[in-house]
Amino acid sequence: MQAQYAAGFDVEAMLDPDAHPWSTGSADDVKLIGTPAGLQPTAAIRNAYTGKQIGAVQGVKVAAIHNGTELAFRLEWDDATENDEVGDTTAFPDAAAVVLPSVPNAPVMTMGAPKQAVNAWYWRADEKEGRGRQVVAEGLGTSRTVDREQVRTRGNWKQGRWQVVIARPLRVQSTEPIAQLQPGEITGFGVAIWEGSVGERAGIKAFSGNWIELALDGMSTARR
Numbered sequence: 001m002q003a004q005y006a007a008g009f010d011v012e013a014m015l016d017p018d019a020h021p022w023s024t025g026s027a028d029d030v031k032l033i034g035t036p037a038g039l040q041p042t043a044a045i046r047n048a049y050t051g052k053q054i055g056a057v058q059g060v061k062v063a064a065i066h067n068g069t070e071l072a073f074r075l076e077w078d079d080a081t082e083n084d085e086v087g088d089t090t091a092f093p094d095a096a097a098v099v100l101p102s103v104p105n106a107p108v109m110t111m112g113a114p115k116q117a118v119n120a121w122y123w124r125a126d127e128k129e130g131r132g133r134q135v136v137a138e139g140l141g142t143s144r145t146v147d148r149e150q151v152r153t154r155g156n157w158k159q160g161r162w163q164v165v166i167a168r169p170l171r172v173q174s175t176e177p178i179a180q181l182q183p184g185e186i187t188g189f190g191v192a193i194w195e196g197s198v199g200e201r202a203g204i205k206a207f208s209g210n211w212i213e214l215a216l217d218g219m220s221t222a223r224r
Contacts, residue, residue, distance in 0.1 A: 001028045003064035003071060005183065005217035014065060014072040015130070015154040017163035022074050027063040030191055032206035039110065040203045041141025055206030056195035060096075068183060068219050072167035073098045073121075075191065082157040083196030084125040092201050093126040094157075095194040096164050100179040100187060101211070102136070108190045108211050111137040117177035121166045123153040125196070130154055132166060136176055140203075146176040170216075184218035 006014065006021040013019050034055025040046045060077040075096050083094045099108060102117035112118040120135040120143070127133075132151035137143040150172050155164040170181040181187065188211030194200040 001062065001064060001189075001212060001214055003066050003214060003216045005219055006065040006067050007219075009065075009067050011067070011070045011072070011152060011167055014067065014070065014167055015152055015165045017074055017076075017154065017156055017165050021065050022063060025063055025065065027061040027074070027076070030060050030062050030208050030212065032057055032059055032191070032193060032208055035203055035205055035207055039140060045203065049204065054200075054204055056198050056200060057193040057206045060191055060193060060208075062191060064189075064214065066170065066183065066216055068170075070167050070169050071181060071216070072165055073189075075162070075164045075166070075193075077162055077193060078160060079157070079162050079195065079197075080160050081197045082125070084128075084157075086126045092194070092196040092199050093124050094162065094196045095122065095124045095201075096155075096162075096166070097122040097135070097192045098166050099190040099192065100181075102177040102179050108188070109209070110140050111143060113139050119177070119179040120192070121151045121168050123155060123164055123166050125155055125157070127153075134168070134176075134178060136178060138177075146178070147174070150174075181216065183216050186213060186215045188212060189214045 037049040063074045097120040099120045106116040122133040132153035134147040192207040
């Protein structure tokens, strides 16, 4: 998939899922599968979900653009219910994340490995202020939020469908093992979707499996 170079558009324009930058490119259909019970981080969760369906969302449309300094992903998927509240054990929000390797060849199926971190840019429907979460993981059960300022998000639910944009600067100052990107390079990405209406949270989710190739347009290939 290509992240097209959208010259002249700031991050606020890119965050609008109906904005012009998104109408000029195409979206790829990405198939999702349930995270296998065997990849859940604890024995209690593995036992509880063995033989049960995991992953309510089966597919998502994905597009990506960058303006030379910020990279944004637009995700769109069917969802009959808008779940934007969270409770102790009774209500769970819809959520989505884009995952990138922090180092080449980090394993995505296990959410990284020791010294092979992956970096998730995470949106939740109950967090309305437009600030997403930046998450780092180095293996099953190790996910941790390292920043709540650098990832920007916006989600719109209408007529049984979510449209969500998740964005972050290509390069940021951080001591954490996060993805650092630049125009013209090729990397990988993955997608995860949590369906709140069926109680999906943490490792109980739909995801895209192995890395999907992402090519960031060089800045000499501007498209308007």
